[in-house]
Amino acid sequence: MPDMVLRLKDLQTHFFTDHGEVPAVDRVSFSVGKGEVVGIVGESGCGKSVTSLSIMQLVPSPPGKIIGGEIQFKGEDLVQASPKRMKQLRGNEIAMIFQEPMTSLNPLFTIGNQLQEAIRIHRKVTKKQARIQAIDLLNQVGIPRAEAIIDEYPHQLSGGMRQRVMIAMAMSCHPDLLIADEPTTALDVTIQAQILRLMKQLNEENNTAILLITHDLGVVAELCDRVVVMYAGQVVERGTMREILKQPKHPYTKGLIRSLPKLSEREQKLYSIPGTVPRLGVGQVGCRFAPRCEMAFTRCFQENPALYELENGQTARCFLYDEIEREGHPDGGKTSIGSKGT
Amino acid sequence: MAAYISRRLLMLIPVLIGMTLITFSIVHLIPGNPAQTILGESATETAIKNLEESMGLNKPYPIQYSIYVTDLLQGDLGTSLRSKAPISKEIWPYIAATFELTLFAMIFAVVIGVNAGIISAWKQNSWFDFLAMLVALIGVSMPIFWLALMEQWIFAQELGWLPAYGRQNNRDPMEAITHFYVLDAMLHLDFSRIIGILKHLILPSIALGTIPMAIIARMTRSSMLEVMKSDYIRTVRAKGAGQFLVIYKHALKNAMIPVLTVIGLQTGVLLGGAILTETIFSWPGIGRYIYEAINYRDYPVIQSGILVVAFIFVIINLIVDLLYTYIDPRVKY
Ligand SMILES: Nc1ncnc2c1ncn2[C@@H]1O[C@H](COP(=O)(O)OP(=O)(O)OP(=O)(O)O)[C@@H](O)[C@H]1O
Ligand code: SF4
Ligand SMILES: [Mg+2]
Numbered sequence: 001m002p003d004m005v006l007r008l009k010d011l012q013t014h015f016f017t018d019h020g021e022v023p024a025v026d027r028v029s030f031s032v033g034k035g036e037v038v039g040i041v042g043e044s045g046c047g048k049s050v051t052s053l054s055i056m057q058l059v060p061s062p063p064g065k066i067i068g069g070e071i072q073f074k075g076e077d078l079v080q081a082s083p084k085r086m087k088q089l090r091g092n093e094i095a096m097i098f099q100e101p102m103t104s105l106n107p108l109f110t111i112g113n114q115l116q117e118a119i120r121i122h123r124k125v126t127k128k129q130a131r132i133q134a135i136d137l138l139n140q141v142g143i144p145r146a147e148a149i150i151d152e153y154p155h156q157l158s159g160g161m162r163q164r165v166m167i168a169m170a171m172s173c174h175p176d177l178l179i180a181d182e183p184t185t186a187l188d189v190t191i192q193a194q195i196l197r198l199m200k201q202l203n204e205e206n207n208t209a210i211l212l213i214t215h216d217l218g219v220v221a222e223l224c225d226r227v228v229v230m231y232a233g234q235v236v237e238r239g240t241m242r243e244i245l246k247q248p249k250h251p252y253t254k255g256l257i258r259s260l261p262k263l264s265e266r267e268q269k270l271y272s273i274p275g276t277v278p279r280l281g282v283g284q285v286g287c288r289f290a291p292r293c294e295m296a297f298t299r300c301f302q303e304n305p306a307l308y309e310l311e312n313g314q315t316a317r318c319f320l321y322d323e324i325e326r327e328g329h330p331d332g333g334k335t336s337i338g339s340k341g342t
Numbered sequence: 343m344a345a346y347i348s349r350r351l352l353m354l355i356p357v358l359i360g361m362t363l364i365t366f367s368i369v370h371l372i373p374g375n376p377a378q379t380i381l382g383e384s385a386t387e388t389a390i391k392n393l394e395e396s397m398g399l400n401k402p403y404p405i406q407y408s409i410y411v412t413d414l415l416q417g418d419l420g421t422s423l424r425s426k427a428p429i430s431k432e433i434w435p436y437i438a439a440t441f442e443l444t445l446f447a448m449i450f451a452v453v454i455g456v457n458a459g460i461i462s463a464w465k466q467n468s469w470f471d472f473l474a475m476l477v478a479l480i481g482v483s484m485p486i487f488w489l490a491l492m493e494q495w496i497f498a499q500e501l502g503w504l505p506a507y508g509r510q511n512n513r514d515p516m517e518a519i520t521h522f523y524v525l526d527a528m529l530h531l532d533f534s535r536i537i538g539i540l541k542h543l544i545l546p547s548i549a550l551g552t553i554p555m556a557i558i559a560r561m562t563r564s565s566m567l568e569v570m571k572s573d574y575i576r577t578v579r580a581k582g583a584g585q586f587l588v589i590y591k592h593a594l595k596n597a598m599i600p601v602l603t604v605i606g607l608q609t610g611v612l613l614g615g616a617i618l619t620e621t622i623f624s625w626p627g628i629g630r631y632i633y634e635a636i637n638y639r640d641y642p643v644i645q646s647g648i649l650v651v652a653f654i655f656v657i658i659n660l661i662v663d664l665l666y667t668y669i670d671p672r673v674k675y
Contacts, residue, residue: 056579056580058576058579058580060571086582087582087583087584088582089582090579090580090581090582091580091581091582091583092582095580096580098573098576098577098580100573103572103573103574104573104574104576104577105574105577106574106577106578106592106596107574107596107670107671107672108595108596108669108670108671109592109595117578117581117583117587118581121581121582121583121587122582153671153672155671155672166577169577169581
């Protein structure tokens, strides 16, 4: 596909810790098209941040290491790219913003200094020109009094304002891909909506593809064309936003959608998937979700499910969608809940 | 900023009062009759009376203290019993000698310590890191007099590269202007003398700077490692910045905040407590001045010497605090 900006193929990022090897990203594959907004959702610890840091080649190493797979960015494999090449790409063609606006800016330098730096790393412009561009960027991301704010320090701004500065910084070189790792999680609800709207606007105006990472399916639903659902380091479901909201296939995705607060159900207790995310380890057998899955049956504890292709390009990592199971269990495979805990 | 400085200066007043109370009581903590102790066993009755008179020891304590402070405020540090000269006149060359030595020792300590700490953190767990931290460990635990004697033995005696004693070639002394000899030699436009004086500074500076250097190296390393893990460093990397910009601009400035405190404290320690090094290298500094005064029971000199050292210590701390407000915009003033 020529108009893909990003294409991950079987990416494996493992951490080598004192407690053993942790497959934080376990053969993850997905792609992001030009100007497309793709979401990655999943609970805390499922490997979303490590996936995004892997794309940037910024996984803390040691202990982390990409041990396999490809990250094709506009046809170039970033896993094989030299550090020098990565420096050219970072901030220039791929930019990233982070969850914690309060700590993501250097407290000892002014907003202007840090913005101008982002520009001057990749563009040959004078300090004066960079300053003009920086003020321009601050205006674009809706910061009032940009001429004054540019000389202020991060601690003088609110969280929402700092996240706007981060976005301005990320957009400074007109990247083809913006990775946003939980950009609104640390902000309160009204600010969240503003930041999401701003990102959508930048996506539409500049045709920047966005990889939006969040644990909040609601955020994804607002912004994304397609979704990747991750669980315990693996992709468990992929599809278009509409299909997944309408017809989630994987039991985990179903659980996520059930736990979305709905207007009509305000008064009711929110649903949450029982159990917790398992500890990751290499060589684990069985579906990672099996201990928490209402649909689990014997096979789920004995074999690792593959990603099964379904209609409309949707895929799900669940035995329920294996041809054999479909024939064997016409009711959808609700056979052996009793076999949990094997 | 000006308001902050004046507030800080106001806060100095109680500290200074405390300091003068302590130095004032030095004389009165002498067991028995101070004048008798100062003059020794064989002193005559009249000699004791005269000394008590001249030091004001026969007046009540509050009166004595107020006289003491009034004199200090007028720049009168008392009179040396040994040389009979006003201390405020004779103390300056000693202070200048100690300042000059401390300055060079701290330049050595900061330049080597900070850079070794940075590289150690940058190349964590490399052979350089291992070696540097080993040297730092030896540095903090090494007896300084031993290091000083080794230096003299190797570089002065065996190799003959550097002088072992003093501030300058005493057979050909220079006319002192400021008593900062490097500066004085520059004022005399005497190039070969500048070299000679710098050579005299090398061995004592290294001996004196080794412990601060080791402490600064370890502090810089751990501080850098901490800062390198922070979110804003990740942001800088995500911008496409190279290692140099990451380390020397963003990480270093943040990492220096705790290191600055250590540098200030160590400078204070060197200014006040270099008696051993000054003795081994025959360095006519304030430490030696006080030490000799103790030998001669020259109490006014002991009092004023300690007061001056403590005062310098307080001023260095003030400077460090002011530097914080300059480096860190979050510090409220
Ligand atoms: N520096 C590290 N050292 C060791 N293991 C790590 C490290 N960083 C991440 N991991 C492992 O990778 C797993 C995935 O972490 P990751 O940060 O990608 O989760 P996440 O999906 O972003 O979660 P969150 O929603 O909390 O941000 C973690 O469970 C952890 O075991
Ligand atoms: S494979 Fe089995 S355990 Fe895993 S999600 Fe499907 S039904 Fe549940
Ligand atoms: Mg995360």
